[in-house]
Amino acid sequence: xxxxxxxxxxxxxxxxxxxxxxxxxxxxxxxxxxxxxxxxxxxxxxxxxxxxxxxxxxxxxxxxxxxxxxxxxxxxxxxxxxxxxxxxxxxxxxxxxxxxxxxxxxxxxxxxxxxx
Amino acid sequence: xxxxxxxxxxxxxxxxxxxxxxxxxxxxxxxxxxxxxxxxxxxxxxxxxxxxxxxxxxxxxxxxxxxxxxxxxxxxxxxxxxxxxxxxxxxxxxxxxxxxxxxxxxxxxxxxxx
Numbered sequence: 520x521x522x523x524x525x526x527x528x529x530x531x532x533x534x535x536x537x538x539x540x541x542x543x544x545x546x547x548x549x550x551x552x553x554x555x556x557x558x559x560x561x562x563x564x565x566x567x568x569x570x571x572x573x574x575x576x577x578x579x580x581x582x583x584x585x586x587x588x589x590x591x592x593x594x595x596x597x598x599x600x601x602x603x604x605x606x607x608x609x610x611x612x613x614x615x616x617x618x619x620x621x622x623x624x625x626x627x628x629x630x631x632x633x634x635x
Numbered sequence: 636x637x638x639x640x641x642x643x644x645x646x647x648x649x650x651x652x653x654x655x656x657x658x659x660x661x662x663x664x665x666x667x668x669x670x671x672x673x674x675x676x677x678x679x680x681x682x683x684x685x686x687x688x689x690x691x692x693x694x695x696x697x698x699x700x701x702x703x704x705x706x707x708x709x710x711x712x713x714x715x716x717x718x719x720x721x722x723x724x725x726x727x728x729x730x731x732x733x734x735x736x737x738x739x740x741x742x743x744x745x746x747x748x749x
Contacts, residue, residue, distance in 0.1 A: 523677075525677075528675070552735045554737055556740075562723070562742060562743050563740065563741075563742045563743065564725065564727075564740035566737040566738075566739070569735065569736075569737055571735060610677060610678070614735065620683070620685060620691065622680060622683065622693070623668075623678075623680070623738060625677035625678040625679075626677055627675055627676060627677045628675075628677050
């Protein structure tokens with residue numbers, strides 16, 4: 520079964536603090552893809568990053584970084600020096616084969632609030 | 636650069652009424668998806684269409700029907716709306732259902748069933 524767990528329902532930090540959003544996944548596929556999406560208060564879903572199961576190299580994009588560890592089935596997301604504009608709901612998702620087709624399975628989301 | 640366009644953005648229905656949510660994409664994508672988003676549950680797949688002319692059930696298809704009208708358009712129909720279908724509905728598209736490309740989402744339709 521494919522499953523994504525984001526155990527942190529809500530996180531609240533003060534601006535400029537670093538914050539890490541956890542994502543743990545379950546899959547039996549050997550080839551799969553992991554994604555992070557951002558949903559700001561305006562409601563749209565914004566794609567942030569994709570990582571395939573063969574590439575465990577960490578990635579950094581500005582203040583954002585992602586730590587993929589197959590050994591612990593985790594794909595965590597860190598925001599460095601957080602800003603108020605980072606306030607959003609963040610979703611981790613797994614793309615794998617379900618019932619013969621590749622589908623996205625989403626975690627429950629983590630609501631991140633950055634306070635000034 | 637419209638991407639994925641959903642209409643309407645908001646709708647209020649009475650129990651038992653029917654409604655069709657429209658979705659169109661201009662990226663020449665092959666696969667399209669309908670999700671619902673409920674508090675604390677993330678996004679759940681209702682139906683998807685791997686290519687023009689095909690549709691398949693997702694995780695929560697009961698109470699819904701879909702039509703892949705052409706490559707651009709994928710509609711979701713509620714035949715007899717129920718309060719449990721109050722949710723935010725998202726349409727998404729991807730270039731290829733088998734690929735690793737990210738899905739691109741519309742802005743959502745907020746639907747309330749009274």
